């Protein structure tokens with residue numbers, strides 16, 4: 001049973017580059033926490049500091065009730081799964097799995113019991129006597145998973161474990177890992193997870209909560225639904241969701257949002273959330289939350305339409321700004337390049353971000 | 367796609383006309399003959415040496431050919447006995463006594479030092495590594511005299527210690543350099559995984575790094591073996607009593623002590639002296655080649 005706490009964690013690399021700027025994160029016992037963010041935002045650095053593979057320049061990492069800053073990786077009660085598997089090339093799968101236990105001088109019988117159990121869970125029994133180079137990518141990743149599982153650690157750390165697999169395998173491994181996590185939790189085993197990825201699908205589907213990072217800072221920590229519906233800032237809004245949320249710069253005055261010579265009347269719900277806020281602002285609206293020719297909205301010229309079968313991705317030019325909308329396939333017939341259309345945000349779905357990118361339209365109760 | 371691919375499969379390479387075939391054969395014949403001749407020329411001294419070791423003394427300088435007219439084992443028999451109280455077996459044993467600790471300790475110490483340089487950050491690392499490389503560039507001869515004086519003061523003259531102890535402290539910069547380069551090409555992930563699995567630095571070295579480094583270590587051991595086998599100057603400087611001479615000195619010994627050299631003895635013993643290195647090389651060849659070409663370590 002272990003919760004993981006990160007307090008004011010900082011990392012300054014040898015070349016004086018500050019990669020992590022005092023972050024705070026609390027991962028509850030048994031929680032599946034996903035760290036997500038663009039390349040270079042210090043996800044790996046953070047994870048490696050938790051693991052003890054990277055020195056900590058400031059702040060604390062607490063596992064259970066213990067500050068582990070000064071402990072060796074092997075003493076922290078963690079297990080890690082690496083992006084390129086990092087199996088020991090000269091050891092058979094069986095030895096790979098039991099290496100950690102053998103170092104701890106666990107009894108032979110116990111090692112055997114746990115190896116068999118892990119092999120059964122991950123369906124790698126037929127592979128036990130193979131060398132890593134005789135495994136496929138997916139098999140190697142399952143062995144790497146097994147090597148973490150067998151240690152029964154307090155916290156599991158994953159660094160982009162699926163990014164070397166093809167799309168189909170990735171999808172099935174995703175399910176396998178979430179299943180495994182649920183199973184551990186049900187059996188009352190320690191199952192706290194910190195999972196690093198740059199893939200938002202992985203983040204959204206796997207995480208109990210998601211921590212979005214940018215340039216060594218945390219942008220928002222929330223469950224997938226909150227993250228999607230109530231992004232704390234423009235960065236999170238743009239990062240989560242596909243196609244990206246439309247972010248249109250303009251001015252908010254009174255009851256309407258002005259962009260170029262157009263004026264978009266705001267719905268009551270949004271007005272309510274804004275609590276009278278005015279000024280230059282960015283309007284955020286997801287492509288999926290736009291309706292075609294359904295009352296007052298943003299007028300734009302169609303610059304392209306991608307027919308996807310069940311839906312249409314529409315590209316528009318609205319007063320010089322780009323706008324993307326995802327519409328039902330039935331609307332496709334009405335769309336010609338160069339056609340003038342009006343797109344209306346669904347009530348309650350738009351966000352307003354201030355000059356610093358903060359969401360000023362979050363509900364009061366939040 | 368398929369339309370494009372089929373013609374290539376359906377039409378195999380057009381059959382060569384008989385004329386083209388003849389030309390190809392001729393060119394192959396010329397190429398291989400040339401290579402064989404050059405190869406033979408390069409190997410001729412060695413072939414001659416082996417042939418001459420079975421000749422009688424009078425025949426050796428009589429003809430340039432290498433096939434002995436009436437082969438004799440005299441050279442081997444007498445050469446083995448030597449003109450000293452010891453047989454040549456003794457000298458082989460002495461060589462072995464130098465090579466064994468030297469090779470083993472070289473492998474151990476160089477692996478340790480290379481691991482340190484390749485994987486750890488410590489103050490002064492840059493300067494230390496630079497000076498290591500600098501000793502590579504230093505001519506060996508420069509340090510002979512100070513070394514001699516040092517070992518004399520330690521009372522190590524006429525023992526094997528000066529010959530192998532420096533190597534036991536990673537004294538062969540070339541090997542350290544070679545292993546460092548090799549290690550740099552190996553991803554660190556496996557070592558990090560081992561640390562997460564609870565291994566300390568030494569355990570990581572022993573259980574993870576050394577097995578991955580094996581091909582390179584075999585190359586190191588092989589080089590050290592051959593160089594030590596062939597080393598003449600070292601033993602010449604530090605060893606004075608005949609009973610502790612290694613093979614390289616013993617060969618010279620037979621030239622010194624007899625006025626009229628029995629060349630066939632010397633040649634016969636030279637052939638024997640070549641054997642260990644050859645045997646070891648061919649036994650380790652597979653790993654040796656691997657060691658030089660193993661860059662593609664895959665996780």
Ligand SMILES: Nc1ncnc2c1ncn2[C@@H]1O[C@H](COP(=O)(O)OP(=O)(O)OP(=O)(O)O)[C@@H](O)[C@H]1O
Pocket residue numbers: 013014015017019037038039040041042043044045046198
């Ligand atoms: N050893 C190092 N020395 C100096 N800077 C480093 C070092 N390692 C990483 N960095 C920098 O720290 C920042 C964070 O790197 P990190 O590897 O944690 O990013 P990441 O979020 O894992 O990215 P990715 O998704 O590409 O793996 C980057 O800007 C990187 O350039």
Ligand SMILES: [Mg+2]
Pocket residue numbers: 043044045
């Ligand atoms: Mg990374």
